[in-house]
Each structure stands twice: as C-alpha cells, then as structure tokens.
Amino acid sequence: MTPATAKETETVSLVNISTEKWPPRHRTYFGSLEVRSPESGETYAITPIRGCTGVMDLGDKRIMEYRITAREIAEDVAREINGDSGEGSFHGVFVAAGPEPTEAELADARQRLEEFQRRLVAAADLEWERTKNPMFITDLERRAARQLGLEKPWLYDPKPLADCPVCAEKIKPGVAVCRSCGAILDREKAAQYGLVVPGRKERAKIPEPQNETAKP
Ligand SMILES: [Zn+2]
Structure with missing residues (x-):
C-alpha cells in the first residue's frame, strides 16, 4: 500500500496530564504525531488533533477515500497510549469534550491515573515481599511510586x-x-x-x- 495523503479539517484536543514522554504515534493518514507532555508549571498539555481523509490505494490506479474524524483519531491515540501497560492501564491521556479540558475532566483523569499508579505500587510491593529483588521491579512501577511521593525500598535502580x-x-x-x-x-x-x-x-x-x- 502506498502512503496515504490527508487533508486538514476540524480540531479536537487530546489532553495529557502525565509528564511521561511517549514515542511518536504513526498512522498512514497523518504520518507521525508527537503527543505533548506538560512542561514544568503546567498541569496538562494539549495536542490538537485534526480530522483526516485517508486515501487507500486499491491498485490498478484505483483509490478509495475514507473519512476519519478528529475525535476518532484522538480516541484511537489515547486508547493506544493508555492501553500500553496491560489491562485497565491508564497513562493520563484523554480527549476533551471542548477545546480546553474542564476541571471535572482533569479531576477524573487525575483520579484514574492515581488509581492505576497505586495498583502498580501494590504489585511492586507484592513482588518485593516475595523476592526482595529490585531487578523484578519495573521502571513503570518505580515511576508510579515516585509520582505518588512514596518511599519504597525497591525504588532505587540496582x-x-x-x-x-x-x-x-x-x-x-x-x-x-x-x-x-x-x-x-x-x-x-x-x-x-x-x-x-x-x-x-x-x-x-x-x-x-x-x-x-x-x-x-
Ligand atoms: Zn578488595
């Protein structure tokens, strides 16, 4: 399949409350997309997402255009980033209803992120209890503990x-x-x-x- 082209339309706001940096997302219909992370002093960052018209090459010089809305693309990217770490994982990315996230949306995201981080810390505690081996603690679990401000014996990289x-x-x-x-x-x-x-x-x-x- 040849690379698809895309054209710009309306925009939705992909909001990120985590300072974590993710590698760029790739889709044939928009190429590469970097999801912004909040800078110091910011509580969230917005990545504007545009709708696209993808063009599919069907061969024999035939093409098919297909419409993807900004919201579909944003939801897809949010799902991909949030779902990166297993079932029920959440990394603080969501699609705002309006151009700016509301306080309620931000509070909900903060709560979901904290719940996920607490689950990671609980898993690490259990692992540590069993093995006392820092090698079995993941970077994700360490980051979660640091972000929650928890002091843990398994917190330090071996x-x-x-x-x-x-x-x-x-x-x-x-x-x-x-x-x-x-x-x-x-x-x-x-x-x-x-x-x-x-x-x-x-x-x-x-x-x-x-x-x-x-x-x-
Ligand atoms: Zn010696």
Missing part, C-alpha cells in the same frame, strides 16, 4: 557491582571499605565512620613517630 581494584572481588556501590580485602575504597566515607584517620596529606608531611626519640 547499580551494577564494581570490582575491587585491590582484590577484584565484587563490591557494592557506595561502600567505603572492601569487605573481602579491607582496602579503603572511599577514604572520606571511611573516615566519617572512624575507619581511617582523615587528612592523608597532613600525615605525609608529619610522619608518625617510629620510636620514642622521634618525639619533639
């Missing part, structure tokens, strides 16, 4: 383990001392917990006395 430069044993990120060989990996942090004497430079200038005669 960082890959590094190798100890001394003994090559696997070490957790952020540790001060290698558990395997005792090498100081973070002098400042080790000093904070009283594991080393701080101020390496100072110690270099004033060597520790080797015997009694070295004392002033």
Whole structure:
C-alpha cells in the first residue's frame, strides 16, 4: 500500500496530564504525531488533533477515500497510549469534550491515573515481599511510586557491582571499605565512620613517630 495523503479539517484536543514522554504515534493518514507532555508549571498539555481523509490505494490506479474524524483519531491515540501497560492501564491521556479540558475532566483523569499508579505500587510491593529483588521491579512501577511521593525500598535502580581494584572481588556501590580485602575504597566515607584517620596529606608531611626519640 502506498502512503496515504490527508487533508486538514476540524480540531479536537487530546489532553495529557502525565509528564511521561511517549514515542511518536504513526498512522498512514497523518504520518507521525508527537503527543505533548506538560512542561514544568503546567498541569496538562494539549495536542490538537485534526480530522483526516485517508486515501487507500486499491491498485490498478484505483483509490478509495475514507473519512476519519478528529475525535476518532484522538480516541484511537489515547486508547493506544493508555492501553500500553496491560489491562485497565491508564497513562493520563484523554480527549476533551471542548477545546480546553474542564476541571471535572482533569479531576477524573487525575483520579484514574492515581488509581492505576497505586495498583502498580501494590504489585511492586507484592513482588518485593516475595523476592526482595529490585531487578523484578519495573521502571513503570518505580515511576508510579515516585509520582505518588512514596518511599519504597525497591525504588532505587540496582547499580551494577564494581570490582575491587585491590582484590577484584565484587563490591557494592557506595561502600567505603572492601569487605573481602579491607582496602579503603572511599577514604572520606571511611573516615566519617572512624575507619581511617582523615587528612592523608597532613600525615605525609608529619610522619608518625617510629620510636620514642622521634618525639619533639
Ligand atoms: Zn578488595
């Protein structure tokens, strides 16, 4: 099928209350469409959607025009984005009845988004209880917890383990001392917990006395 052409008509408002960025949507009748996300300070963003006349190539130089209203296109895009994460998923995109969303429409969308996010967090809690493995927590679940302002033990991305430069044993990120060989990996942090004497430079200038005669 050859690419269809489209022409502009009336507009409806596709509203998005989530700051998440989605990849552009593609349809033969409009090409590529980027759904806007609210900038900082905005509570929602509007992407105007136009109706299209698609042209279908039937072959043998025959074509068929078909009409798709702005609302049909907007509903289709909203359904695609919202339905991205399984049954009952909602990502904060809806088609406003008028050119601007009403308070009631926005409140309804906020409620649906929060309900979906709470479900994600509940699923992550259950997973964490079972496995205690952050690898099983999805990015979507982490984002939901952050957006709800919840503090969770599974919230942080697992960082890959590094190798100890001394003994090559696997070490957790952020540790001060290698558990395997005792090498100081973070002098400042080790000093904070009283594991080393701080101020390496100072110690270099004033060597520790080797015997009694070295004392002033
Ligand atoms: Zn080590």
